[in-house]
Amino acid sequence: MSEEMNVATPAVAEGTAQTSAPEAQTTPAVSGQMADVNDAAFTDTAKGDEGTPSGADGKDGKGSEGKKPQSRDTNAEYARKRREAERQRELTDTRNKAIIDALDGKNPYTGGEMKDAEDVAEFLTMREIEKKGGDPVSDYAGHVKEQNRAQREKERTEAEQKQWYENDRAAFIAKYPDADLNTLIADEAFADYSRGKVGEMPLSEIYEGYLKMTARIEENAKRTAAQMVANGKASPGALTGAAQVEADFFTRDQVKAMTPAQIDANYDKIRKSMAKW
Numbered sequence: 001m002s003e004e005m006n007v008a009t010p011a012v013a014e015g016t017a018q019t020s021a022p023e024a025q026t027t028p029a030v031s032g033q034m035a036d037v038n039d040a041a042f043t044d045t046a047k048g049d050e051g052t053p054s055g056a057d058g059k060d061g062k063g064s065e066g067k068k069p070q071s072r073d074t075n076a077e078y079a080r081k082r083r084e085a086e087r088q089r090e091l092t093d094t095r096n097k098a099i100i101d102a103l104d105g106k107n108p109y110t111g112g113e114m115k116d117a118e119d120v121a122e123f124l125t126m127r128e129i130e131k132k133g134g135d136p137v138s139d140y141a142g143h144v145k146e147q148n149r150a151q152r153e154k155e156r157t158e159a160e161q162k163q164w165y166e167n168d169r170a171a172f173i174a175k176y177p178d179a180d181l182n183t184l185i186a187d188e189a190f191a192d193y194s195r196g197k198v199g200e201m202p203l204s205e206i207y208e209g210y211l212k213m214t215a216r217i218e219e220n221a222k223r224t225a226a227q228m229v230a231n232g233k234a235s236p237g238a239l240t241g242a243a244q245v246e247a248d249f250f251t252r253d254q255v256k257a258m259t260p261a262q263i264d265a266n267y268d269k270i271r272k273s274m275a276k277w
Helices: 003-008 021-033 072-102 117-131 140-175 181-186 188-194 203-234 241-246 252-257 260-265 267-274
Strands: none
Touching: 072 117, 117 140, 140 181, 140 203, 181 188, 188 203, 260 267
């Protein structure tokens, strides 16, 4: 089995499955030997990130054979990923060694020698089968086959999804070459509008719907503002500050529309106007 399967095998609480006579003899031993490492969690202690050269060859960003040099940020990201992958390998190796040491180098289900990641993966798979009530030995081949089938299906689905996103992005850029996709993705309004749509429908359609929505909002805002201006001009008692100061005559309707403060400010003019009503 591959090391990846070992990493992916989930930890399950110890069960009390019925076993055959030989297995009944090995199971207690497994529980005792694994007491210190069963479902153990190894934590990573990150080392300080060393600086990396800006170029692939470490010579001021000048690549070999006339290749375009990578940016400093790109090189730093590649270096970070390499360090992370190395740390994960070290953690996996440490975990495997702890399991092998706890079992004294023997698989309690088969009696075979345990010396590497494949042997650890086999043991963990057998233990998982036993916890689910199966036979660790006779059910092993079928269990592994099912795991492999599920893994292949997962990889196929992920590859199809990745290709779909790449094609969708390329189609969007071709249709809207002037649109800044990074700026669009960072737009909170677009993020709210596109939530639940990305991956379900083409990005270009999402973008077109977003443009229509924002256009409607802007049009409604303009229409509302224009209506407010029109209503203010049509109101019989509508008075601006300048009109209140300069007007010498007020109609009855204008006075009715005034606030108490406006009436106090224009009291003398209102009295003169009332004589002409």
